[in-house]
Amino acid sequence: MSELTYKPQYYPGSSIVAKNRRKYLDPNYQLRKLRSISDEDIVRLLGHRAPGEAYKTVHPPLEEMGEPDCPIRKLVEPTPGAKAGDRIRYIQFTDSVYFAPLAPIIRCWVYHTRWRGVDPGSLSGRCPLEARERDVELISRELLETELFDPARVGVRGATVHGHSLRLDENGLMFDMQRRYKYDPSKGEVVYVKDQSGKPLDKPVYVGKPLPEEELKKMTTQFRVDYISLRDDAEVMEFVQRLHWLRTLAGADPNLAKNV
Amino acid sequence: MTTQERKFMEALRRKFKESPEEKYTKFYVYGGWKQSKRKIEFFEWSQKIAKERGIPMYNPDLHLGGGPGQRVLMPYQISGTDIFVEPDDLHFVNNAAMQQMWHDIRRTVIVGLDAAHTILTRRLGKEVTPETINHYLEVLNHALPGAAVVQEHMVETHPAIVSDSYVKVFTGDDELADEIDDRFLIDINKEFPANQAAQLKPAIGKRIYQVLRMPTIIAMTCDGGTMSRWAAMQISMAMINAYRLMAGEAAVGEFAFAAKHAEVLEMGTLMPWRRVRSPNEPGGIPLGYLADMCQASRIKPEDPAWCALETISMAAVLYDQFWFGSYMSGGVGFTQYATATYTDNILDDFCYYGMDYVRKKFGGYAKAKPSWDIVRDVATEITMYGLEGYERWPAAMETHFGGSQRAACVAAGAGVTVSIATGVAQAGLNGWYLSQLLHRESAGRLGFYGYDCQDQCGSTNSFSWRSDEGLPFELRGANYPNYAMNVGHQSAYAGIVEAAHVARGDAWCVNPLIKVAFADKNLKFDFTRPRLCFAKGALREFMPAGLLDPIIPPR
Numbered sequence: 001m002s003e004l005t006y007k008p009q010y011y012p013g014s015s016i017v018a019k020n021r022r023k024y025l026d027p028n029y030q031l032r033k034l035r036s037i038s039d040e041d042i043v044r045l046l047g048h049r050a051p052g053e054a055y056k057t058v059h060p061p062l063e064e065m066g067e068p069d070c071p072i073r074k075l076v077e078p079t080p081g082a083k084a085g086d087r088i089r090y091i092q093f094t095d096s097v098y099f100a101p102l103a104p105i106i107r108c109w110v111y112h113t114r115w116r117g118v119d120p121g122s123l124s125g126r127c128p129l130e131a132r133e134r135d136v137e138l139i140s141r142e143l144l145e146t147e148l149f150d151p152a153r154v155g156v157r158g159a160t161v162h163g164h165s166l167r168l169d170e171n172g173l174m175f176d177m178q179r180r181y182k183y184d185p186s187k188g189e190v191v192y193v194k195d196q197s198g199k200p201l202d203k204p205v206y207v208g209k210p211l212p213e214e215e216l217k218k219m220t221t222q223f224r225v226d227y228i229s230l231r232d233d234a235e236v237m238e239f240v241q242r243l244h245w246l247r248t249l250a251g252a253d254p255n256l257a258k259n260v
Numbered sequence: 261m262t263t264q265e266r267k268f269m270e271a272l273r274r275k276f277k278e279s280p281e282e283k284y285t286k287f288y289v290y291g292g293w294k295q296s297k298r299k300i301e302f303f304e305w306s307q308k309i310a311k312e313r314g315i316p317m318y319n320p321d322l323h324l325g326g327g328p329g330q331r332v333l334m335p336y337q338i339s340g341t342d343i344f345v346e347p348d349d350l351h352f353v354n355n356a357a358m359q360q361m362w363h364d365i366r367r368t369v370i371v372g373l374d375a376a377h378t379i380l381t382r383r384l385g386k387e388v389t390p391e392t393i394n395h396y397l398e399v400l401n402h403a404l405p406g407a408a409v410v411q412e413h414m415v416e417t418h419p420a421i422v423s424d425s426y427v428k429v430f431t432g433d434d435e436l437a438d439e440i441d442d443r444f445l446i447d448i449n450k451e452f453p454a455n456q457a458a459q460l461k462p463a464i465g466k467r468i469y470q471v472l473r474m475p476t477i478i479a480m481t482c483d484g485g486t487m488s489r490w491a492a493m494q495i496s497m498a499m500i501n502a503y504r505l506m507a508g509e510a511a512v513g514e515f516a517f518a519a520k521h522a523e524v525l526e527m528g529t530l531m532p533w534r535r536v537r538s539p540n541e542p543g544g545i546p547l548g549y550l551a552d553m554c555q556a557s558r559i560k561p562e563d564p565a566w567c568a569l570e571t572i573s574m575a576a577v578l579y580d581q582f583w584f585g586s587y588m589s590g591g592v593g594f595t596q597y598a599t600a601t602y603t604d605n606i607l608d609d610f611c612y613y614g615m616d617y618v619r620k621k622f623g624g625y626a627k628a629k630p631s632w633d634i635v636r637d638v639a640t641e642i643t644m645y646g647l648e649g650y651e652r653w654p655a656a657m658e659t660h661f662g663g664s665q666r667a668a669c670v671a672a673g674a675g676v677t678v679s680i681a682t683g684v685a686q687a688g689l690n691g692w693y694l695s696q697l698l699h700r701e702s703a704g705r706l707g708f709y710g711y712d713c714q715d716q717c718g719s720t721n722s723f724s725w726r727s728d729e730g731l732p733f734e735l736r737g738a739n740y741p742n743y744a745m746n747v748g749h750q751s752a753y754a755g756i757v758e759a760a761h762v763a764r765g766d767a768w769c770v771n772p773l774i775k776v777a778f779a780d781k782n783l784k785f786d787f788t789r790p791r792l793c794f795a796k797g798a799l800r801e802f803m804p805a806g807l808l809d810p811i812i813p814p815r
Contacts, residue, residue: 021704095705097657098283103703103704103705104704104705105700105704121709123663123707123708123709124663124705124706124707124708125662159324160324160325164663164705165658165662165663166331166657167284167655167657168285169284169287170284170285172284175287175330175331177326178324178325178326179326179330198324198325221704222704223702225647225648225651229702230644230647230701231644236701237640237698240697240698241636241694244693244694244697244719247719247720248693248720248723250720251721251723251724251729
């Protein structure tokens with residue numbers, strides 16, 4: 001594959017929020033690892049298969065399939081899950097408006113710039129990622145162990161996802177109607193007692209200590225008036241306004257948008 | 261603006277026991293769904309019904325995760341009133357006023373009388389005078405609800421069930437209006453402020469129009485396409501009777517043609533095959549028509565924000581709750597979402613802040629020439645003000661707990677304000693789209709998949725007028741391609757249209773005939789104060805039409 005002829009800038013802006021967006025979107029930036037979760041616990045949390053159970057497949061391994069002669073297939077290296085014929089599975093996150101590291105649209109972009117073979121979606125209160133099962137597990141590890149996750153302000157939820165905009169509970173945890181997780185005061189950690197779709201776990205999964213809010217503020221990608229407002233980052237503001245106006249002009253008449 | 265001045269503070273204090281500024285609360289301690297009187301009522305009814313019919317019914321404990329109410333099930337204040345209701349009371353199934361608003365729109369057609377009068381005078385040599393018109397109207401008021409005027413052995417409808425069916429007329433000709441029996445006249449001079457009447461009468465001219473209201477029961481049991489047919493049949497019969505015509509002579513066919521085609525104005529147009537519905541269905545009602553149906557501008561023409569907010573409430577119920585929420589998708593979810601624009605005074609707060617901003621900055625309404633600088637300045641200011649409202653007051657954020665709710669309200673505030681500043685709805689629309697992009701970029705989130713899809717491409721069509729690419733904003737609606745699954749947008753769009761025209765001092769937005777047709781005290785729904793009317797429906801104080809009591813066993 002040929003190299004890009006330009007250096008991707010990823011995102012405008014000089015505020016810490018804009019810098020965080022730029023940082024997380026850049027696949028060359030190594031995400032900080034903040035906690036460790038075992039392979040088994042990740043599999044439990046996802047709830048798609050039992051630990052140790054073989055992956056279910058929807059087609060034979062590509063090597064055995066005798067694929068047609070296709071330039072695109074030669075160009076694109078299949079992901080491990082695609083090579084093996086894994087079924088499509090998911091992980092879905094809810095990010096609190098109270099300084100979660102990511103927000104759904106940024107999360108989506110991060111998925112696109114960092115991983116291949118993923119199908120993300122963006123809603124206000126959740127962000128699903130669908131991919132081949134073993135690929136989901138690999139990506140999940142990075143999503144759960146690094147600075148992209150906070151045990152209190154980010155939730156792993158398959159259905160009944162709501163909570164992103166609600167006030168926080170007395171321990172600073174985001175609301176989850178299914179109570180998949182709780183705060184364990186003895187360890188100071190958040191522990192999942194149900195998998196992402198709400199099925200009770202036979203063994204709880206600890207996902208670490210909630211980060212202090214001051215720390216979260218340094219990591220967040222959300223502009224907020226009680227921290228850094230979009231008004232405070234002139235470059236981002238002007239970027240959005242210009243983008244809108246160019247679209248407006250070009251939509252009405254492409255000639256109007258020339259040299260603007 | 262200080263905390264005390266924010267219009268939503270009273271609602272927030274009633275919703276939650278904590279201060280609206282408080283970021284922390286408790287969950288899972290409120291008794292689940294039993295904290296709601298309405299859900300308890302539903303459950304008790306359901307138990308009784310299940311016993312009678314032998315099939316289980318409503319059981320909130322079947323909900324995933326232990327049932328609704330793991331957090332506070334909050335009440336809602338109907339904006340612009342001091343009335344608090346439960347959210348269930350705002351589903352149209354549970355709200356008779358909402359149903360009646362839709363029925364009152366759907367059961368209306370406007371039919372000009374001039375073609376019929378021309379046929380009578382020039383072809384048949386009959387005399388048409390105010391007296392004959394009054395007589396014809398009396399006959400039609402007998403016939404329209406479902407009564408016979410020609411055949412001597414004919415089934416008829418029970419007057420108590422169709423009591424809301426009648427015909428009235430209006431004209432821009434004061435002399436002719438003076439001659440019409442007051443019982444049949446929508447008097448423009450009485451119903452509208454003088455400056456609005458002075459605009460309406462020349463626009464309507466010397467022509468005379470009938471406003472026909474078919475029975476609500478017909479609107480409930482048939483479809484919108486029935487209305488012009490029902491009207492045309494009864495008009496033709498009344499003509500035969502009133503002018504002593506031969507039943508079946510060629511002229512009668514012409515009356516029917518005039519009433520069904522040449523002189524008829526339906527409230528909504530046909531829709532394309534993939535969303536096909538007859539005329540007079542919600543998806544075919546243009547935004548400007550809906551804005552004209554709302555009569556708030558007759559009451560407070562000096563307050564474009566209030567007029568826009570009243571219009572928005574009607575549009576939320578009609579487009580979001582009826583059309584998108586039921587016709588297009590089914591289920592109940594859209595109501596929870598659509599109520600955001602007309603509850604808790606949150607959108608009111610954004611719009612009134614915007615109107616104040618415009619007045620101070622431009623010295624009045626519709627005084628700023630539309631330009632990019634104006635759109636950018638006004639839409640950005642109101643967007644940031646709206647976002648700050650949610651971010652400073654966590655209770656406001658929790659009240660509008662869906663991102664689409666917040667996006668709709670913030671962008672509506674921006675769009676309505678640009679409209680008020682410029683008096684141009686198209687500029688207001690452009691302000692809406694700028695707001696959506698700013699919101700998305702600020703928060704890193706907006707609405708659900710289908711919500712912001714339109715907003716990512718909306719900037720490009722906001723000034724496009726060519727067919728299939730755009731339209732003058734007043735003529736767009738759910739039938740416009742980009743808005744076909746545009747839930748949560750049409751409500752605000754109707755308000756953006758209304759705000760522009762009220763700011764200019766216009767008596768109507770698109771069609772003076774629609775405006776006058778709904779200036780009618782005999783309508784069951786109060787189109788001058790829709791939000792108050794919806795609140796009455798929620799309190800179960802609204803009496804609708806079309807009730808079947810005379811023909812069913814006493815209960």
